[in-house]
Structures are given as structure tokens and as C-alpha cells.
Amino acid sequence: MSTTKEIPYKIYLEENEMPKAWYNLRADMINKPAPLLNPGTLQPMKAEELAGVFCDELVKQELDNDTRFIEIPEEIRNFYKMYRPSPLVRAYCLEEKLQTPAKIYYKFEGNNTSGSHKLNSAIAQAYYAKKQGLKGVTTETGAGQWGTALSMACSYFDLDCKVFMVKVSYEQKPFRREVMRTYGASVTPSPSMETEVGKRINAAHPGTTGSLGCAISEAVEVATSTPGYRYVLGSVLNQVLLHQSVIGLETKAALDKYGIKADIVIGCAGGGSNLGGLIAPFMGEKIQKGTDYRIIAVEPASCPSFTRGVYAYDFCDTGMVCPLAKMYTLGSDFIPAPNHAGGLRYHGMSSTLSQLYADGLMEATTVKQTEVFEAAEQFARVEGILPAPESSHAIKVAIDEALKCKETGEEKTIVFGLTGTGYFDLVAYQKFHDNEMSDYIPTDEELAKFRANLPKID
Amino acid sequence: MSTTKEIPYKIYLEENEMPKAWYNLRADMINKPAPLLNPGTLQPMKAEELAGVFCDELVKQELDNDTRFIEIPEEIRNFYKMYRPSPLVRAYCLEEKLQTPAKIYYKFEGNNTSGSHKLNSAIAQAYYAKKQGLKGVTTETGAGQWGTALSMACSYFDLDCKVFMVKVSYEQKPFRREVMRTYGASVTPSPSMETEVGKRINAAHPGTTGSLGCAISEAVEVATSTPGYRYVLGSVLNQVLLHQSVIGLETKAALDKYGIKADIVIGCAGGGSNLGGLIAPFMGEKIQKGTDYRIIAVEPASCPSFTRGVYAYDFCDTGMVCPLAKMYTLGSDFIPAPNHAGGLRYHGMSSTLSQLYADGLMEATTVKQTEVFEAAEQFARVEGILPAPESSHAIKVAIDEALKCKETGEEKTIVFGLTGTGYFDLVAYQKFHDNEMSDYIPTDEELAKFRANLPKID
Numbered sequence: 001m002s003t004t005k006e007i008p009y010k011i012y013l014e015e016n017e018m019p020k021a022w023y024n025l026r027a028d029m030i031n032k033p034a035p036l037l038n039p040g041t042l043q044p045m046k047a048e049e050l051a052g053v054f055c056d057e058l059v060k061q062e063l064d065n066d067t068r069f070i071e072i073p074e075e076i077r078n079f080y081k082m083y084r085p086s087p088l089v090r091a092y093c094l095e096e097k098l099q100t101p102a103k104i105y106y107k108f109e110g111n112n113t114s115g116s117h118k119l120n121s122a123i124a125q126a127y128y129a130k131k132q133g134l135k136g137v138t139t140e141t142g143a144g145q146w147g148t149a150l151s152m153a154c155s156y157f158d159l160d161c162k163v164f165m166v167k168v169s170y171e172q173k174p175f176r177r178e179v180m181r182t183y184g185a186s187v188t189p190s191p192s193m194e195t196e197v198g199k200r201i202n203a204a205h206p207g208t209t210g211s212l213g214c215a216i217s218e219a220v221e222v223a224t225s226t227p228g229y230r231y232v233l234g235s236v237l238n239q240v241l242l243h244q245s246v247i248g249l250e251t252k253a254a255l256d257k258y259g260i261k262a263d264i265v266i267g268c269a270g271g272g273s274n275l276g277g278l279i280a281p282f283m284g285e286k287i288q289k290g291t292d293y294r295i296i297a298v299e300p301a302s303c304p305s306f307t308r309g310v311y312a313y314d315f316c317d318t319g320m321v322c323p324l325a326k327m328y329t330l331g332s333d334f335i336p337a338p339n340h341a342g343g344l345r346y347h348g349m350s351s352t353l354s355q356l357y358a359d360g361l362m363e364a365t366t367v368k369q370t371e372v373f374e375a376a377e378q379f380a381r382v383e384g385i386l387p388a389p390e391s392s393h394a395i396k397v398a399i400d401e402a403l404k405c406k407e408t409g410e411e412k413t414i415v416f417g418l419t420g421t422g423y424f425d426l427v428a429y430q431k432f433h434d435n436e437m438s439d440y441i442p443t444d445e446e447l448a449k450f451r452a453n454l455p456k457i458d
Numbered sequence: 459m460s461t462t463k464e465i466p467y468k469i470y471l472e473e474n475e476m477p478k479a480w481y482n483l484r485a486d487m488i489n490k491p492a493p494l495l496n497p498g499t500l501q502p503m504k505a506e507e508l509a510g511v512f513c514d515e516l517v518k519q520e521l522d523n524d525t526r527f528i529e530i531p532e533e534i535r536n537f538y539k540m541y542r543p544s545p546l547v548r549a550y551c552l553e554e555k556l557q558t559p560a561k562i563y564y565k566f567e568g569n570n571t572s573g574s575h576k577l578n579s580a581i582a583q584a585y586y587a588k589k590q591g592l593k594g595v596t597t598e599t600g601a602g603q604w605g606t607a608l609s610m611a612c613s614y615f616d617l618d619c620k621v622f623m624v625k626v627s628y629e630q631k632p633f634r635r636e637v638m639r640t641y642g643a644s645v646t647p648s649p650s651m652e653t654e655v656g657k658r659i660n661a662a663h664p665g666t667t668g669s670l671g672c673a674i675s676e677a678v679e680v681a682t683s684t685p686g687y688r689y690v691l692g693s694v695l696n697q698v699l700l701h702q703s704v705i706g707l708e709t710k711a712a713l714d715k716y717g718i719k720a721d722i723v724i725g726c727a728g729g730g731s732n733l734g735g736l737i738a739p740f741m742g743e744k745i746q747k748g749t750d751y752r753i754i755a756v757e758p759a760s761c762p763s764f765t766r767g768v769y770a771y772d773f774c775d776t777g778m779v780c781p782l783a784k785m786y787t788l789g790s791d792f793i794p795a796p797n798h799a800g801g802l803r804y805h806g807m808s809s810t811l812s813q814l815y816a817d818g819l820m821e822a823t824t825v826k827q828t829e830v831f832e833a834a835e836q837f838a839r840v841e842g843i844l845p846a847p848e849s850s851h852a853i854k855v856a857i858d859e860a861l862k863c864k865e866t867g868e869e870k871t872i873v874f875g876l877t878g879t880g881y882f883d884l885v886a887y888q889k890f891h892d893n894e895m896s897d898y899i900p901t902d903e904e905l906a907k908f909r910a911n912l913p914k915i916d
Binding site (some may be wrong): 093 | 573614839840879884
């Protein structure tokens with residue numbers, strides 16, 4: 001493969017070039033991510049303890065720090081073929097607009113009905129649930145991206161799918177709810193009267209519009225108390241990053257095919273599923289061969305877990321029913337200011353990414369919401385695609401880096417993850433157009449207050 | 459190319475295999491479509507008469523019944539590369555679900571932010587407007603698909619874009635409006651107080667929520683009375699079918715590449731832009747070489763212009779300001795019953811398609827709304843994509859044909875056009891889920907009433 005080969009606007013791998021195994025970055029990490037802890041005993045969670053919550057095969061993947069490549073079952077590869085390989089796009093029009101010598105590429109994960117990369121892990125989790133002979137799975141969803149992806153996956157494998165949707169979203173964002181219903185999922189506004197925890201919360205806070213933490217607790221309760229059901233989660237977990245490695249593997253293969261070496265790899269960071277998947281093979285090469293990649297996590301200034309959080313054991317959920325994870329966290333009761341980038345509101349960060357960041361292998365930066373939407377609109381106008389607010393965090397930093405190249409004259413190759421489309425985020429776009437968007441950033445005092453509530457573990 | 463080659467889930471042409479010229483089916487038609495008539499003189503419209511409304515180059519294309527291939531300018535081809543070639547998808551999962559020996563393919567035009575094939579013509583019309591040195595273009599939009607596509611195209615060529623959006627849609631469907639604003643278009647609820655016709659209508663019908671006919675009249679008035687502006691239209695016209703031939707050319711090239719011959723080609727029919735584009739090369743071969751293709755237009759039972767209309771000269775707009783076209787029509791004041799397939803509510807049909815239908819070269823059939831949504835949901839659950847209601851008309855008939863093959867055991871190859879996604883049609887899906895969907899079909903008496911108002915021309 002020669003570097004002089006003309007690069008098309010969109011690089012599509014052939015079907016037979018698609019990854020046949022996921023890449024488990026943990027196998028190549030010198031310092032492994034810290035284990036999940038049992039909140040009662042404070043001892044590392046054992047497989048048998050996790051098996052009541054998650055499918056057996058997923059528990060195995062969650063705990064596996066050693067196997068470098070894990071085969072993607074053929075059934076999942078066939079499903080991937082319906083919407084993958086996703087294109088690696090050369091942003092010729094954005095480069096032209098910016099008048100930059102930089103070469104900009106983005107891996108676009110939005111060309112499927114879930115509208116994001118979430119489907120990559122949803123189909124894997126549904127598959128293992130089906131294979132184990134389960135009847136169904138439960139989950140929570142906020143804005144609805146993960147719930148949509150899971151509904152699609154469950155529909156494909158004829159698996160029951162029960163989604164607890166934060167009540168305020170259920171009522172104010174009916175469209176994703178309808179997509180989920182189209183795929184046959186049952187969608188329950190949370191807190192509901194179907195669970196003990198839901199009843200308790202409704203009694204204590206009549207008229208509450210719910211929270212993600214409460215929805216998680218309801219989903220876990222149903223999964224653990226209903227025979228034949230398990231709970232599934234769309235981010236943060238090691239297993240999810242493993243499945244999402246398909247993004248990075250395809251990206252790397254497409255670049256290699258044209259003899260291109262990335263200089264900078266950029267991804268938005270909420271719980272870490274997209275970022276962890278995109279960077280996996282680049283990070284692996286950086287660790288193993290010392291290849292010079294700058295890897296940048298972009299988080300909202302309103303929810304800055306990497307840049308202003310602490311690296312400590314914390315609860316993964318506000319209800320404190322899940323295991324403890326060591327991660328960069330703002331505290332499990334942190335609630336970000338109104339921020340329309342729904343997927344980037346999580347208080348913590350994947351343990352794997354947290355360890356890599358602690359080891360100095362990647363950078364992190366924050367961007368403000370208004371500048372994110374400015375970048376989104378600029379991108380949409382030249383590249384056509386209307387980006388999700390989450391993805392637009394990466395766009396903003398990619399543009400900034402490309403403009404630095406313009407100043408220095410460097411022809412760097414910048415690769416970023418365009419995780420999804422913004423078709424269901426138009427209320428946020430409207431607020432941006434009407435100058436009603438908040439750029440609130442938490443003060444040090446506010447962050448200290450949440451940090452004080454962290455569990456005392458070391 | 460061998461027929462035994464394994465067919466991938468998605469056939470993507472290479473960038474260098476994309477069409478370099480549009481195919482003008484009219485050049486191969488034995489009976490040409492009837493000319494547009496000047497509503498005053500009833501004589502065929504001359505180029506100079508049309509030039510006040512449309513761009514010069516588009517007028518030329520509109521009147522050109524002779525040139526078989528018209529080169530796609532490089533600037534347009536570069537824009538096409540951002541979202542084309544679109545995939546020709548082998549519907550393996552749908553075939554499996556139906557247990558049919560038929561081979562089903564669909565050409566998916568929804569993977570761009572406008573959500574449909576409309577962008578193919580929008581970018582061409584914007585290009586010629588820019589090339590002519592115009593400042594901007596005007597148009598009308600109902601649900602907003604065409605307006606969105608045009609905004610994207612105008613933004614790319616830095617052209618002013620003024621969209622008159624039917625007031626009821628402007629208020630009840632704010633999301634597409636926001637997409638248009640993101641691309642810098644000005645969106646005015648119609649009837650407005652910015653035009654003479656708008657003022658007249660507002661005075662005569664205080665509080666009216668508008669209609670497509672009124673929005674057309676406003677857009678035409680602004681275009682013809684503002685220096686440097688022209689009017690553009692997203693369907694019905696010959697020029698639009700010409701641009702949309704890129705759909706059919708890519709489809710045919712992808713099939714040829716794998717040695718596949720289509721037996722049945724199916725498309726939904728509103729004004730005819732998608733259907734005319736998809737079938738063009740198949741129809742051309744059928745006319746020229748007698749190749750055996752069944753070509754089926756699918757229209758909603760609520761708006762059956764082919765199947766229950768008459769072939770006659772009629773006004774293209776309810777305001778009766780545009781030229782007269784000979785077409786299958788229900789009468790220009792026909793208003794279909796509530797029908798959520800927004801793009802299929804037009805009272806008439808492209809003159810080109812009308813002539814082909816009159817000549818017995820294609821079939822037409824109708825489907826009811828509820829069965830359309832049943833097909834849409836079935837398709838979404840196995841093929842992943844949430845289809846637009848318009849496209850789902852074609853899905854319904856493709857499924858029916860595949861089930862006939864199951865009965866007869868025939869291994870027919872069925873190709874249909876999946877024109878777009880249903881992300882902005884979720885209110886319709888919700889009505890379907892909640893059993894609130896109407897299947898109203900106009901009675902013969904109702905149709906006779908509208909037919910009686912047709913202009914008396916022959």
C-alpha cells in the first residue's frame with residue numbers, strides 16, 4: 001500500500017476486511033485497571049457475584065485482563081454487516097473551509113437507526129443473553145440512545161427488552177420512546193410503581209421526574225429478581241469498551257490500507273465507551289511499540305471527571321447498589337448543570353481509561369457547550385452531517401488542532417470519532433440558535449462538596 | 459463478473475465507479491412527455507418564459523427531450539462523494555424472516571442529514587443557481603424533507619435559501635425547521651405577511667394554518683419579484699427526475715457488477731422524483747432492448763393519482779400560477795385525507811412517468827396506511843433501519859411480491875427504493891402504535907367532484 005494512493009472521501013473496508021475479533025486493550029496494559037469491589041466486603045468482585053446481574057459470558061469478558069483478541073461470534077458479525085463497516089471519512093470540505101494543512105479524518109458511527117456507536121455493544125450483549133437461554137434483559141436510558149440500540153439488538157434476537165426511561169425524558173422526548181416501541185421494547189417511565197425501589201422513591205418524592213440513578217436501580221432490581229433476566233449497561237464497563245474496539249480496529253485498518261499514520265486521535269468522553277473503543281489499537285501500539293500518538297479525551301466543562309475529578313474508588317450509580325469502581329470521578333451524587341450532551345453527563349469514567357490517564361498515556365481537555373455547538377454547526381454546513389452534541393465535543397477539539405497546524409504549517413493527520421447524529425437533539429440546537437444555551441461550569445467549592453461524599457477506600 | 463460471486467450485505471460502488479453523467483430517460487422514450495403549457499396562451503412554455511422562474515441551465519434540462527446523458531459537473535460530483543455512493547443492500551434478514559426464495563435488494567438513500575434522496579437534486583439546483591451568479595433561491599416545504607435538503611445544498615455553495623414552510627408544520631414540527639436553521643436557511647411560516655399573496659390569504663382566512671399550494675405561491679412570488687432569485691422545486695419536474703437518475707444508475711451498476719438481473723423494480727410514487735430516478739436505466743433498457751422488467755409504482759390509497767386519477771392537463775399548484783402539465787391527476791384542489799406519508803400527498807404525477815404509465819410500460823398499485831406501517835415495523839425489526847413512511851409503501855409491495863414467490867417457489871430478484879429514514883415521522887409511528895391511524899380512502903363521488911374542476915384542455 002502506497003501513501004501516494006489517492007484517498008477517497010469515504011474509506012469503506014470490504015466486508016471480508018472487517019474485524020473478526022475484538023481487541024482487549026487490557027491485555028497490553030502494563031498497569032491493569034483496578035478491579036471492581038464488592039460494596040459490602042470491599043473485596044474484588046468474583047465472577048459468581050457478578051453472574052446474578054450480568055450474563056455469564058459478559059462477566060468473563062469483564063474480568064478478563066489477559067486475552068488480547070476475543071473472537072466476535074459469527075451471529076454478531078452478521079449483524080455488524082447490516083450497518084458496518086462504518087466509513088472513515090476524509091473531511092476534505094472541512095479542511096478546505098479551515099484552510100489548514102492538516103489532514104482530518106473522522107470515523108462516522110451514526111449511520112444506523114440507533115444513531116450512534118451504542119449498537120456495537122448492544123448487539124453483543126443481546127447475543128450472549130440469548131445464547132445463555134435468557135428470556136430478556138433490562139436497562140435504563142436517559143435521552144434514549146442506549147435504549148434504542150438495545151431495543152434493536154433484542155428485536156433481532158427475539159429477546160424481551162425492558163427499558164426504564166427517566167420520566168422527564170419519557171414525557172418530553174417521546175420520539176426515541178417511539179423508536180424503542182417500534183422495535184418491540186417495553187418502555188417504563190422511571191420511577192415506576194413496578195419495583196420496590198420505584199415505589200419507595202415515588203412515596204418519598206411525590207411527582208418526581210426521576211433520574212438516571214433511580215432508573216438504574218429499577219432496572220437492576222427487575223433483572224436480579226426476575227428469573228431469566230439480566231441487566232445490561234451501555235458504557236463504563238470493560239466489556240463495553242471491548243465490544244467498541246471494533247470502531248478503532250476498523251479505523252486503524254482503513255488508515256493502514258492507505259499507508260496513513262495518525263498523529264492525533266480525539267474522542268469525546270462520557271463513560272468512555274466510544275473513546276475506549278476508538279483509541280484501543282492506537283493505545284495498544286503506543287504501549288507496546290512506543291508509537292507516537294497523541295490521544296485526547298474531550299469532556300464537557302460542565303462535567304469534567306478527568307480534568308477536575310479525583311482518581312478514587314466510587315459508586316457507579318447514585319443508588320449505590322452496583323459494585324465500586326476505581327475511576328476519575330466527581331462523586332456519585334454529582335449532577336451536572338443543564339447540559340444537552342446527554343451522553344456526557346456521567347459522574348465517573350471507565351476504569352480502563354482512568355488507569356491510562358493516570359499513567360500519562362493520554363491527555364484530557366474540556367470544552368464549553370456553546371463553542372461545541374458552534375463547531376457542530378460549522379461542521380454540518382461543510383460536511384453535511386448533523387452531528388450529535390456528544391460527538392461535537394470531539395469536532396471542536398479537532399478543529400482547534402487543525403487551526404494550530406495552520407499556524408505552524410504542520411501537516412498533521414488528525415482522526416476523531418464522530419459517534420452519532422443529532423436528529424433527536426434538535427431542542428438543544430434550537431436553544432443554541434435562540435441564544436438560550438447555558439455555559440455553566442461548576443465552581444471548585446461545588447466540586448469539593450461532592451468529593452467530600454466519596455466512599456473512604458484505599 | 460460471475461453470478462456465483464458471493465453477494466455482500468451492502469454493495470458499495472467505488473468512488474471512481476460513480477456515475478459521471480445523469481441519464482435523461484426522455485431521450486429513449488418513443489412517446490415523449492407532453493410539454494408544459496402556458497396557462498394564459500395554452501401554448502407550450504418557451505425557455506424564455508420559464509427563465510424568470512427557474513435558472514437558465516435548469517430550464518434547458520427541463521425542456522431537453524433528446525440528450526441521453528448530461529454530464530454531472532465536477533463540483534456536484536464532489537458533493538455527491540460526501541454521501542454517495544449509497545449502498546445497495548441485500549435484505550438477507552428480511553428474506554430469512556419471510557422464508558422466501560426471492561432475492562430482495564434495496565437502494566438506501568437515507569444516509570445523509572436531509573434523510574432522503576431529495577439532496578441529489580437539491581445540490582444540482584443550488585449549483586446551477588450559483589453558477590448563474592444568483593444570490594439565492596426560494597422554495598416551499600411541507601414536512602420539511604425538501605427544505606432540509608435545499609438548505610444543506612445552499613449552505614455548501616454559500617447561497618441564500620428562503621423556505622416557506624406550511625404554518626401548521628412550522629409550528630407542530632419544529633425539528634426539521636431547526637435543521638434548516640442550522641444550515642443557515644431562513645424559514646418563514648406560510649402564509650406570511652411578506653408577500654402579496656400571503657397578505658391576501660391571511661386577510662381572507664384569518665388564523666389559517668396554510669397549505670402547500672399557498673407556500674408555493676409565496677415562494678414563486680418572492681423568486682420572480684426579487685432580483686437575483688429563482689424558484690426551485692423538489693419533485694414532479696423533468697429536471698428533478700434527471701438528477702435523481704443517479705439513484706437508478708448506481709443501482710444498475712451495482713447489480714451489473716455482481717451479474718444480477720432485476721425482475722421487479724418497485725418505488726413509492728408521490729410527485730415521482732424517487733421513482734423516476736430509480737427506474738430510469740431499467741426503463742430505458744426495457745424500451746430500447748425489450749428487457750423484461752416489471753416496474754411497479756406504489757401510491758397511497760388515500761392519494762391514488764395513477765390508479766384513480768385521469769390523464770389530462772392540470773395545474774401543478776393549487777394557486778394556479780405555475781404552468782399546466784399533462785399528467786395523471788386527481789385535480790389541483792384535491793386534498794388527501796390525513797396521511798402521514800407527507801411526500802406522497804401530491805395531487806398529480808410527473809409528466810414523464812405519466813406518459814410511461816399511459817404507454818403500459820409500468821404498473822401502479824395502492825396500499826393502505828396501516829398496512830404500510832405494519833410493513834415498516836416488520837422491516838425495521840429485521841433490517842435495522844427505521845424507514846420513512848413514504849419508503850414503506852415500496853417495502854409493503856416488495857414484501858407482498860416476495861411472499862408470492864414463496865407460494866410459487868420462484869427465485870425472483872426484487873429491487874426497491876428505500877428513499878429515506880423515518881426519524882422525523884415518529885408522531886405517525888406513535889399513532890400507528892396507539893391505533894389512531896386513519897385508513898380513509900376517497901370515494902368515487904369525492905374524486906368526481908375534484909375531477910369536475912379540471913381545466914378543459916385537450
